[in-house]
Amino acid sequence: MLRPPYQRYETFYIYAFKSGHPELRDLEDPDLIGYWEEDGIGVLFFHKPKEELIAQLVNKLNLILEIRDIIPYSQWNERRTPKPFEVGPFKIAPLWEEGVYDLIFDPSVVFGEGTHPTTSIVLDVSWDFYKERGLPQGVWDLGCGSGILTLFWAKLGAKVFSVDINPLCIKVTKRNLELNNLKATIWEGDLRKFPSFDGELILANLYKGLLLDLFKNPRFFNPKYHIISGFTIGMEEEIIHALRDKPVKIERRVERDNWVGYLLCQI
Ligand SMILES: C[S@@+](CC[C@H](N)C(=O)[O-])C[C@H]1O[C@@H](n2cnc3c(N)ncnc32)[C@H](O)[C@@H]1O
Numbered sequence: 649m650l651r652p653p654y655q656r657y658e659t660f661y662i663y664a665f666k667s668g669h670p671e672l673r674d675l676e677d678p679d680l681i682g683y684w685e686e687d688g689i690g691v692l693f694f695h696k697p698k699e700e701l702i703a704q705l706v707n708k709l710n711l712i713l714e715i716r717d718i719i720p721y722s723q724w725n726e727r728r729t730p731k732p733f734e735v736g737p738f739k740i741a742p743l744w745e746e747g748v749y750d751l752i753f754d755p756s757v758v759f760g761e762g763t764h765p766t767t768s769i770v771l772d773v774s775w776d777f778y779k780e781r782g783l784p785q786g787v788w789d790l791g792c793g794s795g796i797l798t799l800f801w802a803k804l805g806a807k808v809f810s811v812d813i814n815p816l817c818i819k820v821t822k823r824n825l826e827l828n829n830l831k832a833t834i835w836e837g838d839l840r841k842f843p844s845f846d847g848e849l850i851l852a853n854l855y856k857g858l859l860l861d862l863f864k865n866p867r868f869f870n871p872k873y874h875i876i877s878g879f880t881i882g883m884e885e886e887i888i889h890a891l892r893d894k895p896v897k898i899e900r901r902v903e904r905d906n907w908v909g910y911l912l913c914q915i
Contacts (some may be wrong), residue, residue, distance in 0.1 A: 649682055649756050649823055654695055656744040657681070657721040660757065661694040663702050664715035671709055673815055677701060682756055682816040693757050730761040733768075735800060736775035743827060751799050751828055756820040760794030766877040769902045769909035770797055770853045773875050776900075777849070777911065778804055784873065786847025789832075790839055790862075791854045795821030798832050801851075808832040809847065811839055843867070850874045853909075856883045863890045869914070877909030884908055 650656065660681065665672075668690030672683045681693040690711075692702070697718075706713055722729055732741035738750040740762060745752075755761040762768070774797070777784075783806055789798045792810035798821055802808050810821055810832050818836045825832055839858065844867045852859060856879045862868045874896065879887055881903065891898070891912070900911040 649754050649820055650743065651678075656742075657724075658695070659721060660717075660719045660724065661697050662691060662715070662717040662719060663694075663698070663713060664689060664691045664717075666712040666714050669709045669711060672705070675705075682758075682819065684757065684814060684816045686814050724757070725761060725764075728761060728763060730755045731763070733762055735768075735771045736778070738800065738803060740796075740799075751803055753794060753796060753799060753824040753827065754820060755794050756816065758793050758814065758817045758820055760792070760796040760817075762796050765904040765907040766853045766909065767796060769877045769904050769907065770851055770875050771800060773900065773902060773909060773911050774800060774851065777873070777875065781873075784848035786849070786871075788845055788847055788850045788852075788871065790850060790852040791817075791858070792821045792834070793817050793853075795824045795832075797851050797853070798834075799824055799828060799830060802830040802832050803828065807847075810834045811837060811842065813838050840865075845870050847871050848873060850876075853877045855879075856886065859887065860890050863894060869895055872914045874912040875909065876912065877907065879908055880906050881908055 667688050668685040672690050679694045679696040684691040730742040732745055740751040741749040743752045743754050787801045787806045787808045789808060789810040792798050792812045798808050798810045812818055815836055818834055821834055840861050848871050850871050895915055896912040897915050898910045899913040902909045
């Protein structure tokens with residue numbers, strides 16, 4: 649995340665360890681952007697090279713450094729540098745943009761700068777959903793990333809519950825809510841171990857394997873509506889097959905740059 653004196657991202661200095669370590673979560677350093685942990689791997693991102701600090705951490709915590717990399721911000725995220733965009737009535741921008749915006753956010757290094765086709769499908773379908781049906785009783789943002797979907801629904805006035813397995817996503821989502829003076833309930837954890845889903849609307853912009861796992865959990869279908877995305881046209885057959893005996897119908901299908909999203913409605 650951006651903290652003074654840093655006003656924007658220029659270059660990422662990246663150190664990836666074979667496995668994560670709980671102490672890395674609370675690491676304090678003025679040049680630290682964040683600590684990412686997913687699938688057992690731990691990754692530190694800095695604004696500057698940190699060889700000395702990394703050598704100390706490797707010694708102290710018995711870490712194995714697997715990758716070190718330097719990536720200009722312009723090449724991060726498939727070169728989708730965050731820029732202002734609009735959804736419904738809201739003008740949304742990264743926090744370094746000058747001007748007046750309804751929502752600002754720090755994209756950090758996590759997924760969710762807003763203009764990826766799958767995110768934009770979920771945002772557009774969300775806005776249409778709100779126009780047609782009003783505010784749902786509780787919205788789940790499953791795999792919240794930067795919290796961009798959480799911000800959108802919280803701004804509309806919804807009670808939002810956000811979940812992510814990556815501790816950095818949790819920190820970034822909290823910070824982005826603070827930046828906009830908004831509130832949501834946030835949990836760090838694995839969606840596959842989640843006991844229950846209440847509320848009326850689930851947003852799930854995930855990857856195919858995780859969607860298929862969630863479909864096996866009958867409680868995933870408790871809420872009346874789902875906006876799902878994160879799969880390509882080539883993966884649709886498998887998604888549709890997995891949904892065939894579930895208590896939902898595909899009410900709307902949106903396709904963008906080979907990515908697909910559905911609005912599912914309970915039957
Ligand atoms: C494609 S990103 C979506 C981010 C944001 N919601 C958006 O639409 O732009 C998927 C998110 O799911 C999270 N994720 C992946 N596996 C997960 C799991 N098993 N449990 C919880 N979150 C998970 C990732 O950390 C990532 O932030």
